[in-house]
Amino acid sequence: MAVELAPHQLKAINELSNGKILCGGVGVGKSRTALAYYFLKDCGGSLNINGEGAMGKMSDPKPLYIITTAKKRDNLDWVDECAPFCLSRDPESSFEGLAVTIDSWNNLKKYSDVKGAFFIFDEQRLVGSGAWVKAFLKIVKQNRWILLSATPGDTWMDFVPVFIANGFYKNKTEFVRRHVVYSNFSKFPKIDHYVEQGRLQRFRLSLLVDMPYQRTTVRHRHAVLVDYDPDLYETVVKKRWNPYKDEPIKDVGQLGYVARRVLNSDPSRLEAVKAIAGDYDKIILFYNFNYELDDLRTLGDNPEITVAEWNGHKHEPVPPTGRWIYLVQYSSGAEGWNCTDTNCIVFYSLNYSYRLMHQSEGRIDRLNTPYTDLHYYTFRSLAGLDKAITKSVKSKQDFNQKAFFKF
Numbered sequence: 001m002a003v004e005l006a007p008h009q010l011k012a013i014n015e016l017s018n019g020k021i022l023c024g025g026v027g028v029g030k031s032r033t034a035l036a037y038y039f040l041k042d043c044g045g046s047l048n049i050n051g052e053g054a055m056g057k058m059s060d061p062k063p064l065y066i067i068t069t070a071k072k073r074d075n076l077d078w079v080d081e082c083a084p085f086c087l088s089r090d091p092e093s094s095f096e097g098l099a100v101t102i103d104s105w106n107n108l109k110k111y112s113d114v115k116g117a118f119f120i121f122d123e124q125r126l127v128g129s130g131a132w133v134k135a136f137l138k139i140v141k142q143n144r145w146i147l148l149s150a151t152p153g154d155t156w157m158d159f160v161p162v163f164i165a166n167g168f169y170k171n172k173t174e175f176v177r178r179h180v181v182y183s184n185f186s187k188f189p190k191i192d193h194y195v196e197q198g199r200l201q202r203f204r205l206s207l208l209v210d211m212p213y214q215r216t217t218v219r220h221r222h223a224v225l226v227d228y229d230p231d232l233y234e235t236v237v238k239k240r241w242n243p244y245k246d247e248p249i250k251d252v253g254q255l256g257y258v259a260r261r262v263l264n265s266d267p268s269r270l271e272a273v274k275a276i277a278g279d280y281d282k283i284i285l286f287y288n289f290n291y292e293l294d295d296l297r298t299l300g301d302n303p304e305i306t307v308a309e310w311n312g313h314k315h316e317p318v319p320p321t322g323r324w325i326y327l328v329q330y331s332s333g334a335e336g337w338n339c340t341d342t343n344c345i346v347f348y349s350l351n352y353s354y355r356l357m358h359q360s361e362g363r364i365d366r367l368n369t370p371y372t373d374l375h376y377y378t379f380r381s382l383a384g385l386d387k388a389i390t391k392s393v394k395s396k397q398d399f400n401q402k403a404f405f406k407f
Contacts, residue, residue: 002048003084006367008213009033010049013040015209019140019166021147024211026362027338027369030148031081033211034120038064039085042118042144045095047085055086061096062144065111068122069336070104074315077337078102078122109135119145123336133161140165150335150362151355152208156194159204168203217365221376224276227268228381236262237384237405256385256401257289263381264292264349270299273325273346276377277305281323282342286330286360288349296327296348328360335359343371347378350389352399 005013009029012022016037024030039045044059064087066078079089079102088094089102103110111119112135119139139145153159160175169175179200183192194200235241236259240249243262249255264287273296277283287293293311300307306319311329318326318339326339334356345364351357364374380386385404392399 002051003032003036005032005036005049006213008211009036012209012211013037016041016146018042018144019146019162019207020209021149021152021162021207022211023149023152023208024213026150026335026359027366028211028213029367030150030211031078031122032084034122034146034148035081035085035087037146038118038120039087055095058096061098063098063114063117064100065114065117065119065143066100066102066122067105067108067111067119068102070106071310071315071333072122072336073102073104075317075337105132108132108139111135112138114139115142117143119143121145121147123149136161137165150359155191156197156200157191159200162207163203166203166207213367215365217369217372217374219361219365219374219376221378224272224377224379226266226272226379226381228263228266228383230383233259233262233383252402252405255405259383259385259405260349261289261291263383263386264289265295266381269348269379270295272377272379273299273348276344276346277323277325280342280344280375283325283344283346284328284339284342284363285325285346285348286328286334286351288330288351292349293327293329296325299325330356330360333363335362338363338366340364340366340369340371343369343374345374345376347376350378350380350386350393352389352392352401354393354396354398357393358396 006029009032012033013036016022022030022034036047039047039058043061046053046056048054068078072078082088082100086095087098087100089100091097091099094100109131121136147162156179160169160172163169163175164171179194179196181192181195183190232243235243236249236255240255242249242254242258244258249258273285285296287296293309297307299305304323306321306324307327308316308319308324309327310316310333312332318324318341330351343364345361347357347360361376380390388404389399
């Protein structure tokens with residue numbers, strides 16, 4: 001069996017080594033590159049690549065563990081990626097009898113005692129110092145590993161677990177003591193700036209293996225202006241009143257939620273989806289909240305359109321029908337899966353996270369997509385909140401709700 005690898009993938013394989021981050025935009029083939037590195041470089045095997053060579057035994061075979069998103073695990077995406085390498089979760093059907101374990105980040109702690117294996121950590125989930133980071137640091141001391149990410153880090157704190165794993169720092173305390181300066185004008189610990197950033201940049205560059213790729217797809221982004229009730233919005237934002245519970249708003253978190261509900265539940269958004277559905281047979285639609293989902297489910301009243309969901313409660317696959325709308329909650333399905341059956345994504349409401357919106361776009365922009373033109377429809381109103389979120393996303397920053405509302 002031959003494995004097809006593009007020039008940018010072959011280059012990355014040669015540059016990878018233990019503990020590095022394979023960094024490339026969504027859809028550039030990081031999964032296949034990681035498997036080829038594991039097979040060829042770490043285990044010492046040989047492959048038929050692009051019609052040349054032959055599959056041969058490994059000089060140093062190791063069990064393979066793949067830690068990925070729950071959606072990518074459940075959709076069997078990695079099972080499909082392993083097939084060209086004759087690797088399987090069933091050791092009796094797998095090359096050299098190697099067992100492949102594929103699981104989600106939620107179960108990472110289960111593998112803390114594994115030794116002598118190879119781990120592929122798919123999608124960056126290592127932020128802070130919680131249970132995942134502790135399990136990760138224990139695993140990497142006893143195994144070989146690489147990490148895959150389209151967005152490896154927005155701040156230097158995002159790199160701390162990987163820096164520790166590579167021996168650059170003993171722990172987070174050492175990193176903070178050396179590089180972090182906290183603000184003197186904040187009631188809670190807030191980083192003001194970093195020092196010795198030249199050292200941090202050198203460490204970062206030593207770990208990143210970039211996968212630049214000239215895409216053949218063209219992304220067309222369409223801003224869809226939708227209506228909102230300005231009087232109701234002012235009642236929430238100016239008077240700090242919750243019209244849904246008829247009571248005062250208590251904190252900035254509730255203020256943001258209620259203000260967004262006023263905007264995101266406006267009937268004009270649903271009408272805009274129906275208009276787009278007249279131009280596309282298959283649509284992936286991203287949303288944030290359950291009240292949006294309640295409205296969106298009414299799209300299934302059209303007998304010609306199949307509506308399916310992926311969120312914290314339902315894990316339905318993309319419909320096999322000729323016309324469908326796939327409702328995906330940002331937090332559950334913004335990354336770690338792909339769909340090449342459509343070239344249309346609708347962002348029903350804006351998300352505060354630039355990273356999640358960027359990752360969401362990549363669900364249809366894949367190496368194997370049959371489409372050249374990809375269309376993204378982003379709904380937003382003229383309300384100040386939507387304008388501010390849009391500005392943050394365009395500048396590749398997460399939206400700061402507390403700063404906006406000045407609660």
